[in-house]
Amino acid sequence: MTTxxxxxxxxxxxxxxxPKGFKAAGVSAGIKxxxxxxxxxxxxxxxxxxxxxxxxxxxxxxxPVLVSRxxxxxxxxxxxxxxxxxxxxxxxxxxxxxxVAKQMASLAANAVGCPADQVLVASTGVIGVALNIxxxxxxxxxxxxxxxxxxxxxxAHAIMTTDPFPKETAVRVTIDGxxxxxxxxxxxxxxxEPMMATMLGFVTTDAAVPKAMLDRALSEVVNDTFNxxxxxxxxxxNDCVMLLANGASAxxxxxxxxxxxxxxxxxxxxxxxxxxxxxxxxxxxxITVTVTGAATTADARTAAKAIANSPLVxxxxxxxxxxxxxxxxxxxxxxxxxxxxxxxxxxxxxVLFSDGTPFDDAAPEAAAYLKNDDILVAVDLGAxxxxxxVWTCDLTAEYVRINAEYRT
Numbered sequence: 001m002t003t004x005x006x007x008x009x010x011x012x013x014x015x016x017x018x019p020k021g022f023k024a025a026g027v028s029a030g031i032k033x034x035x036x037x038x039x040x041x042x043x044x045x046x047x048x049x050x051x052x053x054x055x056x057x058x059x060x061x062x063x064p065v066l067v068s069r070x071x072x073x074x075x076x077x078x079x080x081x082x083x084x085x086x087x088x089x090x091x092x093x094x095x096x097x098x099x100v101a102k103q104m105a106s107l108a109a110n111a112v113g114c115p116a117d118q119v120l121v122a123s124t125g126v127i128g129v130a131l132n133i134x135x136x137x138x139x140x141x142x143x144x145x146x147x148x149x150x151x152x153x154x155x156a157h158a159i160m161t162t163d164p165f166p167k168e169t170a171v172r173v174t175i176d177g178x179x180x181x182x183x184x185x186x187x188x189x190x191x192x193e194p195m196m197a198t199m200l201g202f203v204t205t206d207a208a209v210p211k212a213m214l215d216r217a218l219s220e221v222v223n224d225t226f227n228x229x230x231x232x233x234x235x236x237x238n239d240c241v242m243l244l245a246n247g248a249s250a251x252x253x254x255x256x257x258x259x260x261x262x263x264x265x266x267x268x269x270x271x272x273x274x275x276x277x278x279x280x281x282x283x284x285x286x287i288t289v290t291v292t293g294a295a296t297t298a299d300a301r302t303a304a305k306a307i308a309n310s311p312l313v314x315x316x317x318x319x320x321x322x323x324x325x326x327x328x329x330x331x332x333x334x335x336x337x338x339x340x341x342x343x344x345x346x347x348x349x350x351v352l353f354s355d356g357t358p359f360d361d362a363a364p365e366a367a368a369y370l371k372n373d374d375i376l377v378a379v380d381l382g383a384x385x386x387x388x389x390v391w392t393c394d395l396t397a398e399y400v401r402i403n404a405e406y407r408t
Contacts, residue, residue, distance in 0.1 A: 011267060015152035015168030018183035019206035021046040021248030025146035026158030029139035031087035031125070031132070038158035040136060042143040043082040043202055044112055049246035051079035052214040053120070054222050056239035062091035063101035064121040065240060071105065074117040077211045079244055082202060083108040083136075084122040086159050086187070090131040091123070091237040100133045107137055111144050122200050124161055124187060124238055156185040159200055162402060163187050167275035173264045178251045180207045182264045186241075186272040188231075188279075199276055201226060201241035203268060207261060208247030217262045218243050225269040228301075229391045230308050231280035232399070241269075277391045282398030286374050287317060291331075292387045293344075293380035299336035300388035303381060306334040308392035317375055318394035322366030324352035331379050342382025348375070 017024050022045055029040040053072060055065050072079070083104050090097045105119040112119070123131065146154070156166035170183035188199025209217070218241070226241060243265075253261045278286045289308045294300035307313055310330045316323040324345040332338050345353040348369040350362050369375075 011169060011171050011271065014170030014181075014183050015156055015185050016043055016183045016202055016204045017149045017152040018170035019181040019204045019246070019248070021206055021246045022204045022244075023147040023149055024152045024155035025143045025148070026151065026154030026156070027139050027142045027146055029085065029135045031085055031135055033087070038154060039086045040139050040143055041084045041155040041158040042108065042147065043155060043204070044147060045080055045204075045244055045246045046248065047246055048078040048080055048114075048118060049244035050209055050211050050214055051077050051120070051242065051244050052211070052218045053240055053242045054218060056237060058237050058239070060092060060237045062089055062123060062238040063093060063097040064090055064104075064123045065238060066098060067101040067105060068120040068122065068240065068242070071117040071120060075115070078118060079120055080114040080118040081108050081112045082120045082122065082242060082244075084124070084159050084200060084202070085131070085136065086124050086161050088125040088129050088131045089123050089127045089238050091127045093128065093130055096130065100131050103133050104136055107140055111140050120242055122238070122240055122242070124159065124200055127237060152183070152185065159185065159187040161187065162281055164279045165275075167272050167279070169268055169271040171264045171267050173260050175251050175257050175260060178249060180249050180251050180261070180264070181205065182268050184268045184272050186276060188276040199226075199239060201269070201272060203241065203243045203265070205243070205245045205265070206247065206249040207245055208250075208252040209245040209261070210253075213253060213258060214243060214245055217258070217265055221262060221266045221269050224266060225273040228389065229273045229277050230305060231277060231283070231393055232309075274391055277393050280393040280399075281402045282396040282400075283393035284373070284396060285317060285394040287314075287392045287394065288374070288376050288389060289392060290376070290378045290387065290389045291381060292378065293342070293382050293384060294386040294388070295337035295381075295384035297386045297388060299381070299383070300386045301390070303331050303334040303336050303379065304388045304390040306330050307377070307379060308390045311395055314392065314395035317370060317377075318396055320367050320370040322347050322350075322352060322363050322370060324358070327377065327379050328353060331381060337381065337383035339382035342380070344380035344382070346378045
């Protein structure tokens with residue numbers, strides 16, 4: 001019987017190229033309006049990697065989503081590269097857009113030296129605008145020349161749209177004395193509410209992970225991370241999270257080490273997900289919403305999402321107003337089991353309402369707490385024992401400005 005020694009170390013600096021056998025690049029293809037802006041990212045594994053992905057549940061799915069789904073199925077989940085662009089979503093672009101997404105994969109495949117169905121495609125930007133494949137074709141040689149293990153940061157910049165900062169992170173896991181790395185990068189700032197996972201997310205690992213196990217790990221982790229964030233309650237046409245496992249570490253994940261691997265994967269994905277919320281369009285506060293006392297886990301998640309998406313709650317927090325009545329009102333209309341006489345509301349450590357009784361004398365203390373950048377809000381539904389946590393941000397005038405001017 002083999003004994004597995006597993007240790008999850010502290011998070012380390014890095015991103016998608018921290019795991020062995022991965023290279024990345026970020027270059028300018030002229031897709032974004034700003035001259036010289038990085039807008040084309042390439043991520044390449046030295047060997048075919050086992051791949052898993054989750055995609056938007058929006059029925060208006062962009063061409064890259066359709067092509068990537070097709071390639072995952074055709075290749076049996078064996079992927080060599082991901083090509084992604086920012087500045088144009090290639091969504092709602094019809095047959096021509098679908099052909100462009102396929103050409104992106106073919107061009108990258110020819111450059112890397114692999115079949116076209118071993119390339120995944122992702123795009124982000126304005127919906128309904130044709131993507132100029134010529135710009136991508138002309139920029140690919142530069143991307144190939146720039147590929148390196150030290151170019152993950154440029155790739156993370158190249159997938160940004162309205163993001164105020166890039167998001168990348170990495171972690172190391174020691175299994176039987178051997179290091180396994182998990183790294184990732186993501187973009188997302190607006191149109192953020194996952195109904196699988198939102199934005200674009202790319203995660204790599206140098207572990208060898210059987211396909212079924214990789215699929216299970218990604219599904220479990222996404223539910224607790226990318227599926228538990230919201231900026232504005234909007235589900236995009238292009239959302240995806242892609243996970244590549246190339247086995248370069250010579251460590252194979254088994255049932256015995258699965259928990260350690262998923263813990264590392266969850267650590268990376270949660271850091272990326274929280275980065276998306278913290279960098280939400282116009283955001284000034286990261287808000288953690290925890291619902292307890294729910295009849296079921298699904299009820300807890302539903303209520304937490306309702307609170308996190310409430311414009312009244314989000315604007316109150318932005319303005320420093322400890323309006324517990326808005327929290328109770330949302331919990332009561334969320335469509336889940338709710339007992340007002342047993343309900344409880346806290347902002348930070350301060351109890352504002354409990355068992356039918358308000359504690360308005362605590363409002364000044366709660367208002368002072370709301371001046372912080374990181375805010376904790378908790379609501380007990382008084383209907384059971386289940387719980388869920390969702391992360392969101394405040395709603396500001398800057399969010400309105402950004403989205404009012406997005407196309408103009």
